[in-house]
Amino acid sequence: xxxxxxxxxxxxxxxxPAETGAALDDLCGAYWPPIYAYILRSGRPHAExxxxxxxxxxxxxxxxxxxxxxxxxxxxxxxxxxALRHFxxxxxxxxxxxxxxxxxxxxxxxxxQVVAELDTLASESATPAEAFDRAWVSALLRGVLGTxxxxxxxxxxxxxxxALLPWLLESGSVPQIEAAAASGMTVxxxxxxxxxxxxxxxxxxxxxxxxxxxxxxxxxxxxxxLFRIMGxxx
Numbered sequence: 001x002x003x004x005x006x007x008x009x010x011x012x013x014x015x016x017p018a019e020t021g022a023a024l025d026d027l028c029g030a031y032w033p034p035i036y037a038y039i040l041r042s043g044r045p046h047a048e049x050x051x052x053x054x055x056x057x058x059x060x061x062x063x064x065x066x067x068x069x070x071x072x073x074x075x076x077x078x079x080x081x082x083a084l085r086h087f088x089x090x091x092x093x094x095x096x097x098x099x100x101x102x103x104x105x106x107x108x109x110x111x112x113q114v115v116a117e118l119d120t121l122a123s124e125s126a127t128p129a130e131a132f133d134r135a136w137v138s139a140l141l142r143g144v145l146g147t148x149x150x151x152x153x154x155x156x157x158x159x160x161x162x163a164l165l166p167w168l169l170e171s172g173s174v175p176q177i178e179a180a181a182a183s184g185m186t187v188x189x190x191x192x193x194x195x196x197x198x199x200x201x202x203x204x205x206x207x208x209x210x211x212x213x214x215x216x217x218x219x220x221x222x223x224x225x226l227f228r229i230m231g232x233x234x
Contacts, residue, residue: 037135
């Protein structure tokens with residue numbers, strides 16, 4: 001697999017007026033969950049954590065911090081957490097007197113299921129930094145599955161994806177023979193298609209993680225770390 005264009009590459013496109021909107025949508029949509037989880041685990045109430053997440057991303061955009069970020073400073077995950085720590089330190093020193101959340105960044109805070117999952121994840125994390133990293137992985141995996149679902153939908157195979165999904169990362173709740181029959185497949189065909197889906201998942205996961213790195217040799221360490229903090233083997 002070729003090393004993909006990195007998120008740093010996407011960040012560089014923020015300086016191009018023709019690409020700024022799409023780039024911001026992508027970055028904010030991808031990274032609001034770990035930011036929110038970090039702030040929530042820092043002791044801020046649910047609604048305030050949402051407001052501060054909005055504030056942080058507005059500040060990053062307004063001050064063009066991402067455009068000035070240097071890939072040589074390390075992984076995007078680490079850079080973003082350092083910026084967030086600095087932001088929260090400033091919040092603690094100077095609580096804003098103005099109403100927060102007045103911006104229009106594309107934060108899907110109304111996705112109640114995602115927010116509820118992040119609330120649970122944050123409460124189970126020992127530190128804000130751990131909450132950030134675990135939410136980072138959660139958002140990354142959600143994005144990978146969304147990519148795969150979109151590919152299957154485009155090919156007219158969304159029902160097949162739904163049938164195979166329970167076995168993608170773990171065993172399904174019913175025997176494969178029953179799932180295969182319900183999907184109109186033989187067991188052998190079901191297993192072949194599941195094998196293909198797992199291969200596509202592995203490639204999509206590679207693309208998602210590698211896109212946040214600057215150097216290909218960082219991939220395995222990043223993969224091992226991210227899955228270790230989620231209690232899973234990479």
